[in-house]
Amino acid sequence: NAGVTQTPKFQVLKTGQSMTLQCAQDMNHNSMYWYRQDPGMGLRLIYYSASEGTTDKGEVPNGYNVSRLNKREFSLRLESAAPSQTSVYFCASSEITAYEQYFGPGTRLTVT
Amino acid sequence: QKEVEQNSGPLSVPEGAIASLNCTYSDRGSQSFFWYRQYSGKSPELIMFIYSNGDKEDGRFTAQLNKASQYVSLLIRDSQPSDSATYLCAVGDENDYKLSFGAGTTVTVRA
Numbered sequence: 001n002a003g004v005t006q007t008p009k010f011q012v013l014k015t016g017q018s019m020t021l022q023c024a025q026d027m028n029h030n031s032m033y034w035y036r037q038d039p040g041m042g043l044r045l046i047y048y049s050a051s052e053g054t055t056d057k058g059e060v061p062n063g064y065n066v067s068r069l070n071k072r073e074f075s076l077r078l079e080s081a082a083p084s085q086t087s088v089y090f091c092a093s094s095e096i097t098a099y100e101q102y103f104g105p106g107t108r109l110t111v112t
Numbered sequence: 113q114k115e116v117e118q119n120s121g122p123l124s125v126p127e128g129a130i131a132s133l134n135c136t137y138s139d140r141g142s143q144s145f146f147w148y149r150q151y152s153g154k155s156p157e158l159i160m161f162i163y164s165n166g167d168k169e170d171g172r173f174t175a176q177l178n179k180a181s182q183y184v185s186l187l188i189r190d191s192q193p194s195d196s197a198t199y200l201c202a203v204g205d206e207n208d209y210k211l212s213f214g215a216g217t218t219v220t221v222r223a
Contacts, residue, residue: 033210040215041215042200042213042214042215042216043156043200043213045210045211048210058210090155090156097210099144099161099204100146100158100161101146101158101202101211102158103148103155103156103157104155105154105155106154106155
C-alpha cells in the first residue's frame with residue numbers, strides 16, 4: 001500500500017516549457033488535490049477534484065490545468081512554465097472532501 | 113478566503129517539556145480541524161484531527177477545540193528532539209469541499 005505517489009520528484013524547466021506532474025493514490029479515495037508550497041506562504045490549493053469526473057479551481061489556478069484521469073490518478077499540467085511557478089508541489093487525497101487528507105512526497109520544480 | 117492564523121515561531125522548548133501550539137480560524141461554520149507535522153524537505157503528515165469541542169488525546173499529542181472562540185490548539189507532551197518540525201493547522205467545512213491551511217509553526221526541541 002503505497003498511499004499517494006508523485007512523479008517526478010525533481011524537475012528543472014526553462015521558461016515556456018511545458019510538463020505534467022503525475023499523482024496516483026491506492027487508498028480508493030474519492031477526492032484529490034494539488035497544492036503548491038512556497039516559503040512563508042503555507043500550502044495553497046491549485047485545483048481539486050471532489051470526485052471522479054469533476055475538477056474545480058482552488059486559490060491559485062492560473063497557469064495550471066488538471067485532469068482526473070480515473071479514480072486513482074490526478075495530473076497537473078503547466079502549459080508554459082514561468083519562474084513564478086518555481087515551488088514544491090504536493091498532491092493529496094481524502095476519502096471525502098474537507099476531511100483527512102494524505103499527502104504525496106512532493107515534486108520540487110525549478111523554472112529558470 | 114477563509115483565514116487560518118498560526119504563530120510562525122520558532123517555538124523553542126527543552127526536551128521533556130510541553131510544547132503548546134495555537135491556531136485561530138475565521139469561518140465560524142468550520143467543522144473539521146487537523147494538525148499536520150512537516151519535517152524539513154518532507155511532505156505534511158497528518159497527526160491529529162478533531163471534530164467536536166473539547167480535548168482529544170493520542171499518545172503524547174492532545175488537540176483542543178473551542179468552536180465558540182474559533183480556536184484549536186495542539187499540545188505535545190514530553191517533547192523529543194524528533195518533534196522538531198513545522199506544524200500546520202488546517203480547517204475544513206464540508207460545504208466548501210476543501211481545507212484551509214495556516215502557514216505553520218516551527219518547533220525546535222533542544223536537548
